[in-house]
Amino acid sequence: MNHPLKAHAEVASRYVKVNVLHELQYRANLFIQVFQSASQVAGALVALGLVYSRVDDLNGWTESELLAVIGVYTLLGGVMRTFFQPAMMRMMEDVQQGTFDFALTKPVDAQLLASVRSVDVWQGLDIVVGGVIITIAVLRMDGSVGVVDSLLFVGLLATGAAIIYAVWLIIAAAAFWFIKVDSVDVVYVGTFRATQYPIGIYPAWLRISLSTVLPLGLAVTAPAQAITSRLDGGTLGASVGVALAALEVSRLVWLRGLSRYSGASA
Amino acid sequence: MHPRAGPVTTTSATAPATTERRWRSLVTIYRATGRTAVLQAIQYRVPLFLMMAALLTEPVVYLVVWRSVARESGGSVDGFTEGRFAAYYIVWTFVRQTSQFGTGMGWEQLIRSGDLNKWLLRPMHPIHDQLAGSPAFSLVQIFLWVPIGVPLVLFFRPDMHTTPLQMVAFPLTILMALVIGVLTNAIIGFTAFWLTRIRAIVNVVWTMSLLLSGRLVPVELLPSWARAISSVLWFRWIMDFPITTLIGPTSGRDILIGLGMQALWIGLATLGVRTIWRRGVRRFGAVGG
Numbered sequence: 196m197n198h199p200l201k202a203h204a205e206v207a208s209r210y211v212k213v214n215v216l217h218e219l220q221y222r223a224n225l226f227i228q229v230f231q232s233a234s235q236v237a238g239a240l241v242a243l244g245l246v247y248s249r250v251d252d253l254n255g256w257t258e259s260e261l262l263a264v265i266g267v268y269t270l271l272g273g274v275m276r277t278f279f280q281p282a283m284m285r286m287m288e289d290v291q292q293g294t295f296d297f298a299l300t301k302p303v304d305a306q307l308l309a310s311v312r313s314v315d316v317w318q319g320l321d322i323v324v325g326g327v328i329i330t331i332a333v334l335r336m337d338g339s340v341g342v343v344d345s346l347l348f349v350g351l352l353a354t355g356a357a358i359i360y361a362v363w364l365i366i367a368a369a370a371f372w373f374i375k376v377d378s379v380d381v382v383y384v385g386t387f388r389a390t391q392y393p394i395g396i397y398p399a400w401l402r403i404s405l406s407t408v409l410p411l412g413l414a415v416t417a418p419a420q421a422i423t424s425r426l427d428g429g430t431l432g433a434s435v436g437v438a439l440a441a442l443e444v445s446r447l448v449w450l451r452g453l454s455r456y457s458g459a460s461a
Numbered sequence: 462m463h464p465r466a467g468p469v470t471t472t473s474a475t476a477p478a479t480t481e482r483r484w485r486s487l488v489t490i491y492r493a494t495g496r497t498a499v500l501q502a503i504q505y506r507v508p509l510f511l512m513m514a515a516l517l518t519e520p521v522v523y524l525v526v527w528r529s530v531a532r533e534s535g536g537s538v539d540g541f542t543e544g545r546f547a548a549y550y551i552v553w554t555f556v557r558q559t560s561q562f563g564t565g566m567g568w569e570q571l572i573r574s575g576d577l578n579k580w581l582l583r584p585m586h587p588i589h590d591q592l593a594g595s596p597a598f599s600l601v602q603i604f605l606w607v608p609i610g611v612p613l614v615l616f617f618r619p620d621m622h623t624t625p626l627q628m629v630a631f632p633l634t635i636l637m638a639l640v641i642g643v644l645t646n647a648i649i650g651f652t653a654f655w656l657t658r659i660r661a662i663v664n665v666v667w668t669m670s671l672l673l674s675g676r677l678v679p680v681e682l683l684p685s686w687a688r689a690i691s692s693v694l695w696f697r698w699i700m701d702f703p704i705t706t707l708i709g710p711t712s713g714r715d716i717l718i719g720l721g722m723q724a725l726w727i728g729l730a731t732l733g734v735r736t737i738w739r740r741g742v743r744r745f746g747a748v749g750g
Contacts, residue, residue, distance in 0.1 A: 223658065230661040234668035238677060245678055246526060250533045253526070385515030389522050397525055398616075 206303050207311045211278075214314035228317040232269075232324050239265045239391060254396045256423075261392070263332035264419040268391040270325025271355050271415055273318055275387070279360050281313035283367035284380060290370040296458045306449050310364070333422060340422060347431065348421040354438035355414035359387075361441035362409060364449060371452030383409075390415035410437045487589070494590055495597035502601035510605050513558055517609060520557070523677065524550035524617065539682055544620025548708040549679055551613045556703045557676075558606050559599040560639040563591075564667065568650020569659045577745065588734060591643045596636060622709035630716045634703035637723035641699050644730035651734070654741030669694075675701025695726040 218224070243265065247258040256264070286309040289295035298308045333340055340348075366379050386409050389397070394405045394412035405412025417434040420426040502509060527546045531538050541549070571577040571587075580587040649666055653659045671677050673687060674696035680688055691697040702719040705711055 227658070227660040227664075230664040234664045234671075237668050238671045241672055242523075242526070242677055245682065246530055249538055250530050253529055253533070379511070381512050382515040385518045389518045392522060392526060396529055401521070401525075 203304065203307055207307060210308070210311040211314055214312075215316045218314065218316040224317045225320070228320050232320050235321075236265075236269065236324060236328070239269075254393070256393055256396075257336075259332050259335040260419075260423040260425070262335065263329055263423050264393055264415065265391055266325050266328030266330075266332055267352070267355075267419045267422070268325070268415050269321050269328055271352070271359060271418075272387065273321025273323075273325055274356050275359050275363070276318035276321065277315055279310075279363045280380065280384075281315045282310050283363045285309075285313045287367050287370040287376055287379075290456065291374055293458050295456060299456075299458075305453060306364070306446070309367075310360070329422060336423065340424065344421050344424050344426070347426060348418050351418035351421050351426075351431070351434055354434045355418055357438040358410050358414040358434075358441050361438070361445035362411065364445040365441075368445075368448045368452040371455045387411050393419065406433070406437075410441065413437055487585070490585065490589065491593040494593035498594035498597040499601055502598050506601070506605065509601070510608075513602070513605055513609060516557070517554060517613075520550040520553045521613075523553075527678070528617075541679065541682065542620060544618060545708070547617035548619035548621045549704055551610060551617065551619050552704045552707050553676070553700070554613065555603075555606055555610060556635060556638070556700060558602045560635050560699065560703065561642055562595055562598065562639075563642070563646045564663050565646040565649035565652075565659060566663055568647060569653040569657075569663075572650075572653040572745065573657055575746075581742070581745075586738070588643070588647050588738075591647070592640065595639050595643055599635070599639060619708070621707070623707060624709065626713055626716070627706055627709055627711065630720070631703065631707045633720065634706050634716075634723065637720065637727060638699040638703050641695050641723060641726050641730060644727065644734050645695060648730060648733045648737055651737045651741045654737075654744045670696055670700075673697065674699055675704060679705075681705075692722075695730070698723045698726060 243258065243261060246253060247261075251257070253261060286295065286298075289298065295309075298312065299305055301308055363383065366376075366383055369379065370376050386405075389401070389405060390412050394402050394416045397405065397412075402412070413430075413434055417426065417430050420430055524546055527538065527541070527550075528543045531541060531543045531546060536542060537545075571580065577587070580590075649659065649662060652662060656662070673680075673683070673691040673694065675691075680691050680697050680701040683691065691701070698719060702723070706716055706719065
C-alpha cells in the first residue's frame with residue numbers, strides 16, 4: 196500500500212491534470228488572460244514610474260526593490276487565482292447548493308479534494324509574468340543575490356503560498372456556518388491588492404492587520420525582502436510561524452465546519 | 462422586436478399628444494425601475510457593504526503611497542500636500558461607489574447567452590433600465606459609504622477647499638459621470654454583437670481608465686501628454702473632475718468647462734449607443750434566452 200502522502204500527491208496531481216486538460220479546450224481564454232495580465236502589470240508599473248519620478252526611495256525601498264515586490268505580488272497572485280481561488284469558490288458553491296456530497300463520498304481526504312478540484316490554468320500566466328518581473332528587478336539591483344537569499348526566497352514563497360491557501364480555506368469554510376458567503380472572495384481579493392506594496396509603508400493598524408488578522412502582507416513582503424537582501428530574523432520567523440499556525444488553524448476550522456455540513460439540498 | 466422600436470430608437474412622434482404620452486410613460490417607468498433598484502440594493506445591503514469595504518483597499522493603498530511620496534518630497538508633490546491627497550482619495554471612494562458601475566460585460570452576457578431576447582420584447586430600449594436604476598442604486602450606496610467614509614476622514618484628515626458653488630455642482634458632476642459610464646459601457650458591450658467575447662476590449666478600456674481617469678493618480682500629476690489624452694477623451698470627466706470639483710481649489714469657470722465636457726460626452730455617447738445598437742441588433746442571432 197502507498198504511503199498516505201504519496202497517495203495524496205498522486206490524487207492531487209491527477210485532479211490538477213484533468214482540470215488542466217479541461218481548461219486547454221478553451222484556448223481563446225489565453226488571449227483574454229494576456230490582456231488581463233498586461234492591464235494589471237501596466238497599472239502597477241505606471242504607478243511605480245510616477246512615484247519614482249519624484250522620489251529616489253519609498254520608505255527605504257528603491258525602485259528596483261519595489262519592482263521585486265510587485266513581481267512577488269504578481270506571482271503569488273497567479274498561484275492564488277490558478278489553484279486556490281477556483282477550488283475554494285467551487286467548494287463554497289457546492290456547500291451552498293448541497294452538492295458537496297459528491298466530494299465527500301470519494302475515498303480521499305475531503306480537504307485535499309476540495310483544494311484540487313478546480314484549476315484555472317490560464318491565470319498561471321501571472322506566475323510566469325511575476326517570475327519575469329522578479330528577474331528584471333534582480334538584474335537591475337546593485338550587487339547580486341546570494342545563494343542563501345535565493346534559497347530563503349524560494350522557501351518564503353512556499354510559506355507565502357501556504358498562508359494564502361490557509362486563509363482562503365478558513366474563509367471558504369465559513370460557508371459551513373453561513374451557507375451564502377458570496378462576497379467574501381471580493382473582500383479577500385480586495386485585501387490582497389494591498390500587498391502590492393511592502394507592508395512597512397502602511398500605517399500601524401493596516402500593517403498589523405496585514406501581518407496577523409489577514410497575514411497576506413507577510414506572505415508577499417517576506418519573500419520580497421529575501422530576494423532584495425533585506426530579510427531579518429524576525430520576519431523570517433514570523434513568516435514560518437504564521438504559515439504553520441495558519442495551516443493548523445485552517446485544518447481545525449475545516450474539520451469543525453465539515454462536521455456541521457448536512458448536504459442541505461442534495 | 463424591430464431594432465427601431467423604443468423611445469431611444471424611434472425616429473419621432475407624429476403628434477404632440479403621442480410624444481407627451483411617451484415621455485409620461487418613460488417617467489413612470491424610470492420611477493418604477495428606480496424604486497425597484499433601491500429595494501434590490503437594500504435587500505443585499507450586507508454583501509454591498511462588504512464589497513464596498515473590500516474595494517476600499519485600492520484607494521487606501523494609493524493614498525498611503527502618495528502621502529509617503531509627499532512626505533519624502535518635502536511636504537507636497539506638484540501642489541498636492543498630504544492633506545490634499547487624503548481629500549482626493551477619500552472623495553475618490555465616494556465617486557467610485559456612486560458613479561462607476563459595470564464594465565460592459567453585462568451586455569456581453571446578455572448578447573452571448575441570448576438573454577437579450579426578453580429585453581427586446583419590451584417596448585423600450587434596454588439602456589433605460591440602467592439609466593433609471595443606476596442613480597437609484599447610487600442613493601443606497603451613499604448611505605453605505607458613510608460608515609466607511611467617516612473613519613477615513615477622521616484618520617487621514619483631508620484638506621478641502623469647498624465653496625457652496627462646488628457643493629451644488631458636485632452632485633451634478635456625479636450624475637453626469639454616472640450617465641457617461643452607463644452609455645460608454647453600453648457601447649463597449651454592444652461590440653459583443655460582432656465579437657461575442659469582449660473581455661479583451663473591456664480590459665484595455667479598464668486599463669486606460671485606470672491610468673487616465675484619475676483613478677490611479679490625480680490627473681494633475683500625470684505627464685502633460687497623458688493629461689491631454691485624459692481631457693480629450695471621457696476619462697477625466699468621470700472621475701478626476703467630480704473629485705476636484707468637491708475638494709477644490711477650483712473656479713466657477715473650470716466647473717462650467719467640466720460640466721460642458723460631460724454634456725458633450727453624454728451627447729456623443731448617446732449618438733454612439735443609438736448608432737451601434739441599430740447596427741448591432743440586426744446581427745443578433747437571438748440564440749437561447
